[in-house]
Amino acid sequence: MQASFVNFRQSLPRTIWDWLILIFLLFCALFFLMPIYVMVVTGLKQAENVSLSTMWHLPVHLSGGGFYEAWRRLYPNMGNSLQLTIPATILSSILGAINGYIFAKWKFRGANTLFAVLVFGMFIPYQSILIPLIQFLEQIKLYGTIGGLILVHVIYGLPICSLIFRNFFAGIPDELIEAARLDGAGVIRIFLLVMLPLALPAFVVVGIFQFTNIWNDFLFGVTILPNPSAQPVTVALNNLSGSFSVDWNVVMAGAVIVALPTALIYILLGRFFVRGLLAGSVKG
Amino acid sequence: MAAIITFVYIFILITIWVSLSRWGTLRIDWRPRDPLFEAYAQMFAMPRWHADLRNVFVFTVLFLSASIGFGLLLALLLDRRLLGFTLFRNIFLFPYALSFIVTGIAWRWIFNPETGINLLFDGLGINKWLVSIGGAPFKPGWTTDPAVLFSINDALGHVFPGVHNISVHLGIPMAMIPVVVAASWQLTGFAMSMYIAGLATVPNELREAARIDGATEFQVYTKVVLPLLRPVTVSTAIILGHVSLKIFDLIFAMTGVGPGFATDVPGIFVFDMTFKATRYNLGAAASIVMLLLVALVIVPYLWRNLRKN
Numbered sequence: 226m227q228a229s230f231v232n233f234r235q236s237l238p239r240t241i242w243d244w245l246i247l248i249f250l251l252f253c254a255l256f257f258l259m260p261i262y263v264m265v266v267t268g269l270k271q272a273e274n275v276s277l278s279t280m281w282h283l284p285v286h287l288s289g290g291g292f293y294e295a296w297r298r299l300y301p302n303m304g305n306s307l308q309l310t311i312p313a314t315i316l317s318s319i320l321g322a323i324n325g326y327i328f329a330k331w332k333f334r335g336a337n338t339l340f341a342v343l344v345f346g347m348f349i350p351y352q353s354i355l356i357p358l359i360q361f362l363e364q365i366k367l368y369g370t371i372g373g374l375i376l377v378h379v380i381y382g383l384p385i386c387s388l389i390f391r392n393f394f395a396g397i398p399d400e401l402i403e404a405a406r407l408d409g410a411g412v413i414r415i416f417l418l419v420m421l422p423l424a425l426p427a428f429v430v431v432g433i434f435q436f437t438n439i440w441n442d443f444l445f446g447v448t449i450l451p452n453p454s455a456q457p458v459t460v461a462l463n464n465l466s467g468s469f470s471v472d473w474n475v476v477m478a479g480a481v482i483v484a485l486p487t488a489l490i491y492i493l494l495g496r497f498f499v500r501g502l503l504a505g506s507v508k509g
Numbered sequence: 510m511a512a513i514i515t516f517v518y519i520f521i522l523i524t525i526w527v528s529l530s531r532w533g534t535l536r537i538d539w540r541p542r543d544p545l546f547e548a549y550a551q552m553f554a555m556p557r558w559h560a561d562l563r564n565v566f567v568f569t570v571l572f573l574s575a576s577i578g579f580g581l582l583l584a585l586l587l588d589r590r591l592l593g594f595t596l597f598r599n600i601f602l603f604p605y606a607l608s609f610i611v612t613g614i615a616w617r618w619i620f621n622p623e624t625g626i627n628l629l630f631d632g633l634g635i636n637k638w639l640v641s642i643g644g645a646p647f648k649p650g651w652t653t654d655p656a657v658l659f660s661i662n663d664a665l666g667h668v669f670p671g672v673h674n675i676s677v678h679l680g681i682p683m684a685m686i687p688v689v690v691a692a693s694w695q696l697t698g699f700a701m702s703m704y705i706a707g708l709a710t711v712p713n714e715l716r717e718a719a720r721i722d723g724a725t726e727f728q729v730y731t732k733v734v735l736p737l738l739r740p741v742t743v744s745t746a747i748i749l750g751h752v753s754l755k756i757f758d759l760i761f762a763m764t765g766v767g768p769g770f771a772t773d774v775p776g777i778f779v780f781d782m783t784f785k786a787t788r789y790n791l792g793a794a795a796s797i798v799m800l801l802l803v804a805l806v807i808v809p810y811l812w813r814n815l816r817k818n
Contacts, residue, residue: 236592246586250593253583254600258696260615261603263625267618281628324510341620341815345512345519348807350755352779352796354520356527361520380516441608445759448784456708459610463762466614475620480611491606498606502699502707 232360266479268292292475292482299479301454301460306440309371309457311416313378318428320379321386326416328387329394340391347384355448361395362449374449374457376438385438386431389504393427394420426497433494434501437487458483521800528793535787548794554601555710556676558795560770561778565802567681568689568774569753575693577745580700583740585730587701588708598705602698609695613762616691620651627651654683682771688760696752700745707741708734747810756800777798 238244263281271288328340358377359368366372397420405415446457453464462483466476491498529545531538542548552558567664583601587594604612619625660680663670667812672679711734719733720726757776766773775795783792 236590236594239589243589243591246589247591247593248581250586250591250597254597257600257604257698260619261547262613263619264611264615311724312670337815339510341811342518343513344815345804345807345811346513348800348803348811349517349521350759350776350796350803352755352783352792353524353774353800354517355524355779355796356783356793357520357523358516380512383513435605441610443608443610444780448780459608459758462608463610464613466762467619476614477618480614484607484611487606487608488603491603492599495602499602499702502605502702 248388264477264481264484268295268472268481270474272472272474278387288474291472291478294475295479295482298465298475299458299461299482302456302458303482305371305455306458309374309378310436310439313375313439314374314384314432317379317382317386317435318431320383321431322390322421322424322428323416324383324387324418325390325392326394330395330399340387344384344388346381347388351381351444355444359449369450369452369455371455372452373444377445377449378435378442381445382435382438384502386435388425389431389434389501390427392504393424429494429497430501430504433490433497434504436490437498440487521797524793525614525797528790528797530790532570532789534789542790548790549798551595552791552794552798557770557773559675559776561773561775563677564682564685564770564772565677565754565756565774567685568756569694569750571681571685572692572753573749575689576697576700576749577742579693579697580745581704581742583701584698584704584708585734587705589654598701601701603696604695607695609758610690610762612695612763613759616687616694617652617763620687620690622648622650622653637801649683651687652684652764653768653771655771656683657676657681657771679768682767684764684767684771688772690765691757691763692753696749700749703741703745704738707738711737743810747806750806751803754757754799754806775802 238247242381266283268288268291269289271290324343328336362368362373362377367376399492401419402415405419410418440457440459441459443459443463446460447463450456450460453461456464462479465471465479526539528548529541531542533541533548544550563795583597587598630648657678657680660678662672662675662679665679715733716729719729724732755776756774757780760767760772760774761777762782763770766777775798779792779796779799781792782788782795786792
């Protein structure tokens, strides 16, 4: 109580510089929130009231019509995105945990080189593997299916998941493993009973990171699923905004709907979100 | 592991093969082309490809300067831990959680020349003032404007005669500026977070010591803190640099190829050639050039970072 009071006192602006900084930050915050404002406000307007000259105004009559119409058009694709994102996130987290554990605790020869080879996979432009990837998916009859897209996200998500888990497991002292081994536990038992329970925070970080990445993906969705009814919601939103028959209030409402799941995760679990983002910067 | 090697490295090799093959139509044809590098030669002769290389270069430079510059500035200002620190930080990072498609759509509407930003200029009275001093009102066409600013072809032509073979204006395409703003809006928060994390590792004693030695608050930052943040800048620049070389969804949703290919980039070129024109060898060739550009940035970085331990 005392401490937080002192912190609060210290955070009050004292000099003229402090005031200028605060005003500047406030100004920046307005800039950062501006597109959000535009999306929400336009989405809430009636179609006939979306006019070019009053873009910045608040809606005169609040209307749920834009959101209703956008939801009507997008909800099948929302379903696809959920069906795709949730299993892909879970699978890539589990595989990433196993991989990361091996790389952190099993110092076989050439492990570092192999790890670099693995991590490079997360930086490649996916354009450079799309043609053989689609051929491959056609061969195994998964082209154009959500299952195929899940497989793709799991595989190309492995490098980043392994990286985050490796860094996490590397911070767990070897003595713990040694002690468990002396108690007679094998490699698999140590992993399942000692390591996994400890790794819960890492699972949250990886889970959030992967959910956001996969939900926001566009390139794989648009190339692997040519059938509009199977496409994820980012692709559907882009189609919606590209058709001239759709009003701007619907498009903006659609953008808000598509942004909502990851935005909610960010607002509720921001701490973990930042950790995942920093882990992506490949600290050795 | 075997999966990764197949899906990354073997697939890259296959793509290279495609780029050297005769597979230029819907019918698959694996036979090598004669001359072998014909697809690359064709591509480098295309004005559109010249525009793409210019655009991705301009975009990378502007976007990196903007997001790293503002990211650092915001991190340093937040470092004072004034009122609302957490709230500000969360607001600045928020766009990072959104899809590039959402960002592209929102900013396309804002940069619509008939409304949005231009309307704001009107509202602030800037145009009235410009007209009153005898100027023309400031009403750029933004994403619809094919103009290229600061073209340096002539200047370069004096030094390198080969410049005349380049079929596009080397400069900053007007339509690229909104795209840079949108991308920086989305990723400045990332740079800021990297710097905030970096600042947290600068020990307070070090700053105290500098203050005791008589350094002003400004000098504490320029002489002590900033040099310690150099590695953060390198990491951030490389991560954002590879994002920028690969940029696709944002531009695809916001402006597409743009007027006169003003916002076309290799990512879109590959997509168009492969999936719309079904010229597979050409698309593959362009994707391999993209891969090389990214590798040029990432490989030295990975090498240095992973060799340390």
